[in-house]
Amino acid sequence: MPEPTPIPTELLQFAMPPTHETVEDERRYRKERLVAALRLFGRFGFEEGVAGHITARDPEFTDCFWVNPFGMSFKHITVGDLILVNAQGQVVEGRYHVNQAAFAIHSQVHQARPDVIAAAHSHSTYGRALSSLGELLDPITQDVCAFYEDHALFDDYTGVVVDEEEGRRIAVALGPHKAVILRNHGLLTVGDSVDAAAWWFITMERSCQVQLTARAAGKPVLIDHHNAVHTREQLGNDLVAWINYQPLYQQIARSEPDLFN
Numbered sequence: 001m002p003e004p005t006p007i008p009t010e011l012l013q014f015a016m017p018p019t020h021e022t023v024e025d026e027r028r029y030r031k032e033r034l035v036a037a038l039r040l041f042g043r044f045g046f047e048e049g050v051a052g053h054i055t056a057r058d059p060e061f062t063d064c065f066w067v068n069p070f071g072m073s074f075k076h077i078t079v080g081d082l083i084l085v086n087a088q089g090q091v092v093e094g095r096y097h098v099n100q101a102a103f104a105i106h107s108q109v110h111q112a113r114p115d116v117i118a119a120a121h122s123h124s125t126y127g128r129a130l131s132s133l134g135e136l137l138d139p140i141t142q143d144v145c146a147f148y149e150d151h152a153l154f155d156d157y158t159g160v161v162v163d164e165e166e167g168r169r170i171a172v173a174l175g176p177h178k179a180v181i182l183r184n185h186g187l188l189t190v191g192d193s194v195d196a197a198a199w200w201f202i203t204m205e206r207s208c209q210v211q212l213t214a215r216a217a218g219k220p221v222l223i224d225h226h227n228a229v230h231t232r233e234q235l236g237n238d239l240v241a242w243i244n245y246q247p248l249y250q251q252i253a254r255s256e257p258d259l260f261n
Contacts, residue, residue, distance in 0.1 A: 042074030052122030
């Protein structure tokens with residue numbers, strides 16, 4: 001029997017972010033990915049009452065963003081439930097109210113960062129726990145190196161964020177980074193796609209869990225600066241985040257197809 005013939009690499013399938021021929025197609029795509037991310041957040045237990053929100057910038061009206069409705073469970077949201085909010089915090093499409101904290105934070109992040117398509121924030125357990133320490137993530141695993149010198153600390157807490165000035169301060173703290181730890185509050189991540197922002201949040205939450213667990217067990221060994229930077233360059237861009245997220249998207253899309261309604 002002859003040796004198997006290798007299949008040319010150009011014939012092998014590998015998912016990459018799609019391109020869209022019309023703004024309507026891109027809008028529908030972003031909304032579907034937004035709902036899938038919200039469903040995943042619900043599945044992972046990132047909900048805490050009515051707190052938490054993910055936003056996606058509209059591809060046509062770029063000063064507006066799509067967001068989950070106030071008071072609706074992440075686990076039940078469909079594409080038809082999403083609301084579109086303008087730069088003044090007014091709902092311009094949809095049937096529900098907007099979470100004022102979502103507007104106060106996300107509007108300022110989207111305004112300060114034109115490169116950001118999506119932003120994610122929720123009151124996840126380990127993110128809140130680490131945020132209470134008022135410190136950054138340490139480079140103690142390969143995965144967390146994606147955030148090495150690419151996340152910040154908003155070292156303040158003044159209560160529930162309901163005004164734009166507080167949102168501006170958070171946006172300033174975020175700066176050019178992919179994530180910010182809001183002291184005594186939780187995590188906020190951003191990306192050039194919904195998938196990237198959602199992946200950064202999920203893996204950041206897990207990194208918080210690992211750091212807290214490792215410290216409880218002993219003294220973690222840090223990855224040195226050179227290797228941490230090198231690993232970030234390999235793992236820390238939004239395309240890698242998008243690729244890492246695809247198995248999660250496949251899981252939720254196949255198991256909960258009603259999200260597309």
